[in-house]
Amino acid sequence: MGTTDLHVHIYPYDYYTDRPVDTVGLARTAAHIAGIRAEATNSMLFDNGDFLQGNPMGDYIAYERGMQDGDMHPIIQAMNAVGFDASTLGNHEFNYGLDFAMRSIAGAEFPVISANIVRSLGARPTEDATLVAPFVVLERMLTDGAGMAHPIRVGVIGFTPPQVMTWDRRHLEGKVVVRDIVETARAWVPVMKAEGADIVIALNHSGIGEPGHVAGQENAAVPLAAVEGLDVVMAGHQHLLFPGPGFETIAGVDADKGTIHGKPAVMGGFWGSHLGVIDLLLEWADGGWRIVGHESTLRPISRRNDDRTVTPLVESERNVLDAVATEHRATLRYIRRAVGWTSAPLFSYFALVADDPSVQLVANAQMWYVAEMLKGTPHEGVPLLSAAAPLKAGGRAGPDHYTDVPAGEIAIKHVADLYLFPNRLRAVRISGADLRGWLERSAGLFNRIEPGGRNQMLLNPDFPSYHFDVIDGVTYQIDLSQPPRFDAKGKLIAPDSWRILDLAWQGRPVTDDMEFVIATNSYRAGGGGEFPGARGDTIILEAPDTNRDVLVRYIAEQGTIDPTADNNWRLAPLPGTTVLFDTGPRAMRYLDQMTALRLEPAGDAPGGFIRFRLAL
Incomplete structure (x- = not known):
């Protein structure tokens, strides 16, 4: 399961109009997550970045309350309540400065990774001193159809658009540099396989753009999917939906099946509007796990009707709302000044x-x-x-x-x-x-x-x-x-x-x-x-x-x-x-x-x- 571009949307609430809405909010997406966990024996949940900035709650925390060492950011509190397995850094994580971002993710009860944001460059990507861990190999137990448990090692690697060095130059120049996404993946994926990753998932805060690799590419999901050893691509950044219309003409992309170069991929909208879901059928063969079937789908939290009204498809999960209720009330006071x-x-x-x-x-x-x-x-x-x-x-x-x-x-x-x-x-x-x-x-x-x-x-x-x-x-x-x-x-x-x-x-x-x-x-x-x-x-x-x-x-x-x-x-x-x-x-x-x-x-x-x- 994957979310992307949450932009601090936790409550189903529009702080600009100061009214509840049914089209946004991690608390609503969490209902789909809970449903899948109840129906699926094996599941994992990832976030694809851009969670720290994007609505007045994010501004209230950054400009009014602040983030000191030990403080908890509400989006991190909410994500902890939902129970994510890993996340990557998006470009908007740095809008309030590098120190703010690092203090915020320090409270995460899940690894936050990015392979291409680097404090100091080495001769090649695997010799870089990265800002956060470039990848993580998560050890989990799989239950098969007969009820037997088996160990599996899931490698997860994260990427951020190189353009963040332009967009947030003031905050980042002289502190970090950003490598090309595909170049970085080609270097790190073999390392992940060598460390025992059975399957490799890319949390790619980057969209589905040009089919060929271009140095410094912003939307690099298509050439990234072609990297040998990479099994799954979770895309984002574009605030679009995949599988879905809009990507039919891009070489290597099957917009109906939700594949890129034959590999399963998903992009789950923005602000919690959809949960991206990839079902993998795994088979143990020749001493390792391999993917023998897959399906990519989206689960929306609302439906827009012909008369322009909106029907919610799920209700908010109470534990997520409770996790940030204090910050929600403080944000309301802030926006009403x-x-x-x-x-x-x-x-x-x-x-x-x-x-x-x-x-x-x-x-x-x-x-x-x-x-x-x-x-x-x-x-x-x-x-x-x-x-x-x-x-x-x-x-x-x-x-x-x-x-x-x-x-x-x-x-x-x-x-x-x-x-x-x-x-x-x-x-x-x-x-x-x-x-x-x-x-x-x-x-x-x-x-x-x-x-x-x-x-x-x-x-x-x-x-x-x-x-x-x-x-x-x-x-x-x-x-x-x-x-x-x-x-x-x-x-x-x-x-x-x-x-x-x-x-x-x-x-x-x-x-x-x-x-x-x-x-x-x-x-x-x-x-x-x-x-x-x-x-x-x-x-x-x-x-x-x-x-x-x-x-x-x-x-x-x-x-x-x-x-x-x-x-x-x-x-x-x-x-x-x-x-x-x-x-x-x-x-x-x-x-x-x-x-x-x-x-x-x-x-x-x-x-x-x-x-x-x-x-x-």
């Missing part, structure tokens, strides 16, 4: 098609902060811009994953809703050419639209909304009749294509040799997303505060905010052309406020979303 007021609602249902007030608020706060920090420096007076993206805009997280803050009091929970991640504020200094490239990279969100065409799908579903940076302080249009210059991962695919039109600063056309300072976050400034001008070498300000803290301070300073977007960007007109896009059903409550767009409802969309038609 007031920091200011808003004169109008803040919502992100239309953030991918028009300038958005929730994104505008973040951009304003960043610009306000950086302007103060740059006073008296050589960068004061350089045109200051601010880049912000809609962090909650549906996508894989579903039709409820949108910012929706009513007019009135703004509490911590609302600020956390506006800015999900514990990034730190950064500023970069770049050229006008890079500014244009940055916006071109963002414009990859949109499919190419044929002028005069009707009902064309507007958004590329593979493009995450957090890469759709809106840059405030300049004005521009996006010409959708041109192909995207960059693909969803930031690769240049159409060097002769330009979508950004009429790019101007204070009414003046932006030229390639102009210079700008852009307020952004540590993920983007450090190279996250592969944006021109933001690859770690243009940073001029490394602020001590998180973007979320800056947002809190800005709202408190303003007292009451007026969340009005300045409409500095728009989709360029294409007469006679209509497009379709999907959003959350609660968008209907705000349709009358979208007067600048020619919108009309176009029915239901898959997955509980609703669809709109937009005339360009």
